[in-house]
Amino acid sequence: LSCTGCKKKDFVYHRKYSGEKYCKKCFCTSIEKKIARTVSKHQMLSSTDLIVVGLSGGKDSVVLTHLLAQMEKKFPNSKLITVTIDEGIKNYREETIEIVKKITQDWNIENKIYSFKKEFGYSIDDINQIILEKKLDLLPCSFCGVFRRKLLNQAARDLEADKLAIGFNLDDEAQTILMNFIRGDLSRMARIAPKPKKISPKFVPRIRPLREIPEKEIALYAFYKSLPMQSKECPYAFNSLRHNVQSSINLLEEKTPNVKFNILKNLHTINELFQDSEIKSIKNLHDCEKCGEPTSSTLCKACELISILE
Amino acid sequence: LSCTGCKKKDFVYHRKYSGEKYCKKCFCTSIEKKIARTVSKHQMLSSTDLIVVGLSGGKDSVVLTHLLAQMEKKFPNSKLITVTIDEGIKNYREETIEIVKKITQDWNIENKIYSFKKEFGYSIDDINQIILEKKLDLLPCSFCGVFRRKLLNQAARDLEADKLAIGFNLDDEAQTILMNFIRGDLSRMARIAPKPKKISPKFVPRIRPLREIPEKEIALYAFYKSLPMQSKECPYAFNSLRHNVQSSINLLEEKTPNVKFNILKNLHTINELFQDSEIKSIKNLHDCEKCGEPTSSTLCKACELISILE
Numbered sequence: 321l322s323c324t325g326c327k328k329k330d331f332v333y334h335r336k337y338s339g340e341k342y343c344k345k346c347f348c349t350s351i352e353k354k355i356a357r358t359v360s361k362h363q364m365l366s367s368t369d370l371i372v373v374g375l376s377g378g379k380d381s382v383v384l385t386h387l388l389a390q391m392e393k394k395f396p397n398s399k400l401i402t403v404t405i406d407e408g409i410k411n412y413r414e415e416t417i418e419i420v421k422k423i424t425q426d427w428n429i430e431n432k433i434y435s436f437k438k439e440f441g442y443s444i445d446d447i448n449q450i451i452l453e454k455k456l457d458l459l460p461c462s463f464c465g466v467f468r469r470k471l472l473n474q475a476a477r478d479l480e481a482d483k484l485a486i487g488f489n490l491d492d493e494a495q496t497i498l499m500n501f502i503r504g505d506l507s508r509m510a511r512i513a514p515k516p517k518k519i520s521p522k523f524v525p526r527i528r529p530l531r532e533i534p535e536k537e538i539a540l541y542a543f544y545k546s547l548p549m550q551s552k553e554c555p556y557a558f559n560s561l562r563h564n565v566q567s568s569i570n571l572l573e574e575k576t577p578n579v580k581f582n583i584l585k586n587l588h589t590i591n592e593l594f595q596d597s598e599i600k601s602i603k604n605l606h607d608c609e610k611c612g613e614p615t616s617s618t619l620c621k622a623c624e625l626i627s628i629l630e
Numbered sequence: 631l632s633c634t635g636c637k638k639k640d641f642v643y644h645r646k647y648s649g650e651k652y653c654k655k656c657f658c659t660s661i662e663k664k665i666a667r668t669v670s671k672h673q674m675l676s677s678t679d680l681i682v683v684g685l686s687g688g689k690d691s692v693v694l695t696h697l698l699a700q701m702e703k704k705f706p707n708s709k710l711i712t713v714t715i716d717e718g719i720k721n722y723r724e725e726t727i728e729i730v731k732k733i734t735q736d737w738n739i740e741n742k743i744y745s746f747k748k749e750f751g752y753s754i755d756d757i758n759q760i761i762l763e764k765k766l767d768l769l770p771c772s773f774c775g776v777f778r779r780k781l782l783n784q785a786a787r788d789l790e791a792d793k794l795a796i797g798f799n800l801d802d803e804a805q806t807i808l809m810n811f812i813r814g815d816l817s818r819m820a821r822i823a824p825k826p827k828k829i830s831p832k833f834v835p836r837i838r839p840l841r842e843i844p845e846k847e848i849a850l851y852a853f854y855k856s857l858p859m860q861s862k863e864c865p866y867a868f869n870s871l872r873h874n875v876q877s878s879i880n881l882l883e884e885k886t887p888n889v890k891f892n893i894l895k896n897l898h899t900i901n902e903l904f905q906d907s908e909i910k911s912i913k914n915l916h917d918c919e920k921c922g923e924p925t926s927s928t929l930c931k932a933c934e935l936i937s938i939l940e
Contacts, residue, residue: 502892506899506903561886569878571874572812576812582811582812582815583811583812586811589909597902599906
């Protein structure tokens, strides 16, 4: 019953989808190697990149920052900056901002905080209030996702980043793919292809180096490495479509242990098929008529949502 | 609050995904029209077809038989025969066989019964016993699906059928598509394309005329038409992958009411993409080395499964 890696120590983790059994140290090494392989396989980084990392203070973004900081040290012409989005969620975001400040000070990494309230005029708590008052058939999560993506892109561009790194793990990735699937819009899959793409001059290409690591393993890595991180869940999350999709995938995983990897594989097959086909998938973006930020429509989704509030 | 169809009566059913509201009679007409449209859109039938219908005695196959019998009357050179599979499940199948006998006598339709025990040497109850004794990591449902498909094809061929009609409704169809999706094998989607295909001389092309009708509406139609049908659920079904997939889809439907239709749409997109692409999807079948029935491997799935039991 010994570790598959060093063949010496007893194993503490059994990776069911591959059969490997690891001691603490070899488990952490395996995660680091796997992420480095993902980065190189999809040409996510080059040696002179200025990388902006979205650092929320949750386990995924903390692990991502920790690993990218280690990688970045090997490349003297690269640079790392962290960006934190303050959505304005009471009794939730305050804790993470403290964690983010501590981490970035300890690790000697620059951090910038951008807030929804300042940039869009509304915090998520404000939006939730308006939704309740106007009895809108919308979730605060719909605003949060759209606003966060927009603001992260603006921030990364302002900081002149070459890449925007996001702490999406395998579970997040499988959820996004399945969400696109159940919406019946396969052409959107191209937007979540692993290789970073510059689809507009104003768009900073995104990378998701954790996309092949299950959430459980990210949590375990953070625990073994004693990384500081946020403990609370977002108070709005329980009601989102993503939450239902997550429950579904976990239900399916009981019978099909590889389900998350299989879903990831489908993304690649679909994108390959679209490349061969005459059916167009990815559109280049143009500027939103109202705010000038990149969008595929006339108005960007954030401006569209804000108009509902007003 | 009147019926969208006749504009006279009060409505009894609100079809949320389309907004239509129907009285009893107009609801039934809408179902019949929708199925006729599905049949003609995908060229499922021609006027001289000998159609074999898989009639289990459940609501779907009873509704399918009822509707195909009506359609068939209009075509003097067509013929309808029903085939019932007796899987050998105690306290379950006996009731349906009685229903099937009554229906086919009342409606004056030929019926043939084929049994797993006679054709394969094992009933599903036998197989369940062996699984428990040998502690196999398999479900009786895996055998049942494979055996049923094989036997229905053999039966339809013996009866010289041009088409084999199966009572799959929208829910079944969405489940099958999602099951293929979570297995990560998109190329299998071509096998469930709506248009019947002769992929081997020994294979009887299958049609699924109910594929665009939600399960709930099939049940309502059967109820309004007072069709006799089986009331019990299969005692093994609760533990299957399909059951988990069904629960997942129902969970997703809470947030995305069109989810089943969206999943169906994906099937069409994927199959269209495969047609444009150089990646091969559908393989022509050849003969199983053991039993001679059509398969894509050396041994057919049924022979492979039987070898596990022996």
